[in-house]
Amino acid sequence: MTLDLSPDSGARDAGPPVPVPAVGLAERLRGGVSFRRDQLGFLQWAARTHGDIVRFRLFGIPMIMLNHPDHIYRVLVEQRTKYDKDALLYRLVRPVLRDGLIGNPGGELWQRQRRLMQPSFRPVIVAKFAENMTDETTAMLERWERQYAPGAVVxxxxxxxxxxxxxxNRSLFSARVGRAARDFAEAFTEANALLGRFFKFPFPPLTVPTPAHRRLRRAIDRMDAFVASFVQRRTADPGDEVDLLTLLMNAVDEDGDGRGMEPEQLHHEVLNLVVGAYETTTNALSWIFYLLAAHPEVERKLHEEADAVLGGRVPRFEDMARTPYARSVVEETLRLYSPAWQFMRRARTEDRIGGFHIPARSNIYLNSYVLHRHPQLWDDPESFDPGRFSPERSAGRPRHAYMPFGGGERICIGQHFALTELHLVLLTLVRRHRFRLPPGQPPVRPQPLITLHPEGGVPLEVHPR
Ligand code: HEM
Structure with missing residues (x-):
């Protein structure tokens, strides 16, 4: 389907391709929005003023932002062999993620690894981890009840x-969180902040030992030490645990050379999974409860559904199919605040998108924060309205209008895991608690780091129902 979402889209398929419209310096100065000072504001302004395909420079490197579902479909699906992930963003995060799935530029190694790992992330396998999700949430709630008075700000x-x-940790390594995991979290937060800063300001190559680079190196070493401790222990003594690590260690490439992963590759993949799973789901949960606290009418509907289906008991995997409103609260949160809010591709050869010329080696910038607020795709885009994900209101929406997990063959491998976790944690928490914004609390702003982070955290009053 070709939507005509802007005067520039769709209609240019005949004739020679034309250059992508560019945000000029003079215009940027006039418009007063700078990428460095206000990344989200700049991207929204660029899309508003130039339409669904627009070029701008980042450190002098041209970026082409696509904001039209047909164009995104072309890059992620239809012409995917013309694009890879050897793009600026992934070059930036590669020192952390190395050859693991997330940062892997693509090609044979990525294909082999994805083939090996995909079976471990099917919904039927994820269902086995559902109890980890609800058990850990129940334990957290019991601790809250001991630690906080009713109505306290958490x-x-x-x-x-x-x-x-x-x-x-429990799903990957059958491990309970301890000091080592907190050390991982701290190191990750440090790396995320440093890389987010590098993305805004030109930085020398990582081989130059600046203080920031030394801090990044130390953060990577700490994350590596965390992963190595589990992988080495399990390699020395496989034991009889059945978790994601076991599945990955036993996976063989049946459609390829029949072999499993080399130890170093296994280490990188495990690190990519912890990194891929940790901050994204943390941010998503924080945004879900922030939005619920600010919208008691949504919370009320959610309580009605949860009470009718669960009658107060802890939810199970099967309950997800019977709680569609909870699912739509998750989906709508991921529309407004998708944690993996920006990703990129690099054009391997030149291409033509919607009649525009895409030079070889261009960085293609995909951004769900702007796409998910496209006024021609979403009614009243800034409002929190889970009902827009009902089957009736979703009918006819272009597939790549919504992409919190990306799309095409590189779609998030953990999406079922993430959706299951968000859905079950949500149901477990709203059974017995409600959440409110503390009086006078200023709005929580999204901070665009590598992930979309709630700036300053999310303080909420937690009340027993
Ligand atoms: C709300 C939670 C999550 C969000 C919003 C999210 C989002 C994304 C997005 C947008 C991509 C694609 C990036 C691109 O195409 O360049 C991606 C890839 C990936 N994600 Fe997630 N993710 C989430 C949770 C998870 C979880 C729970 C795991 C692991 C258990 C995970 C592991 C990965 C991996 C390994 C990739 C790379 C896949 C590949 O290229 O083959 N993610 N994620």
């Missing part, structure tokens, strides 16, 4: 960080 962002880490 920084739920910190709590959800620990919860997400507990869930991923």
């Amino acid at each position: 920084n739920v962002h910190e709590e959800f960080g620990e919860l997400a880490l507990r869930i991923v």
Whole structure:
């Protein structure tokens, strides 16, 4: 389907391709929005003033932002062999993620690894981890009941960080969170902030030992030490645990050379999974409860659904199919505040998108924060309205209008895991508690780091129902 979402889109398929419209310096100065000072504001302004395809420079490197579902479909699906992930953003995060799935530029190694790992992330396998999710949430609630008076203000962002880490550790390594996991979380936060800063200001190559680079190196070493401790222990003594690590260690490439992963590759993949799972789900949970606290009418509907289906008991995997409103609260949160809010591709050869010329080696910038607020795709885009994900209102929406997990063959491998975790944690918490914004609390602003982070955390009053 070709939507005509802007005067520049769709209609240019005949004739020679034309250059992508560019944000000029003079215009930027006039418009007064700078990428460095206000990344989200700049991107929204660029899309508003130039339409669904626009070029701008980042450190002098041209970026082409696509904001039209057809164009995104072309890059991620239809012409995917013309694009890879050897783009600026991934070059930046590669020292952390190395050859693991997230940062891997693409090609044979990525294909082999994805083939090996995909079976471990099917919904039927994820269902086996559902109990980890609800057990850990129940334990957190019991601790809250001991630690906080009714109505106390809790920084739920910190709590959800620990919860997400507990869930991923238990599912990957059958391990309970301890000091080592907190050390991982601290190191990750440091790396995320440093890389987010590098993305805004030109930086010398990582081989130059600046203080920031030395801090990044130390953060990577700490994350490596965390992963190595589990992988080495399990390699020395496989034991009889059945978790994601066992599945990955036993996976063989049946459609390829019949072999499993080399130890170093296994280490990188495990690190990519912890990194991929930890902060994204932490941020998503924080945004879910922030939005619920600010919208008691949504919370009320959610309580009605949860009470009718669960009658007060802890939810199970099967309950997800019977609680569609909870699912739509998750989906709508991921529309407004998708944690993996920006990603990139690099054009391997030249291409033509919607009649525009895409030079070889261009960085293609995909951004769900702007796309998910496209006024021609979403009614009243800034409002929090889970009902827009009902089957009736979703009918006819272009597939790549919504992409919190990306799209095409590189779609998030953990999306079922993430959706299950968000849905079950939500149901477990709203059974017995409600959340309110503390009086006078200023709005929580999204901070665009590598992930979309709630700036300053999310303090909420937690009341027993
Ligand atoms: C709300 C939570 C999550 C969000 C919003 C999210 C989002 C994304 C997005 C947008 C991508 C694609 C990036 C691109 O195409 O360049 C991606 C890839 C990936 N994610 Fe997630 N993710 C989430 C949770 C998880 C979890 C729980 C795991 C692991 C258990 C995970 C592991 C990965 C991996 C390994 C990739 C790379 C896949 C590949 O390229 O083959 N993610 N994620």
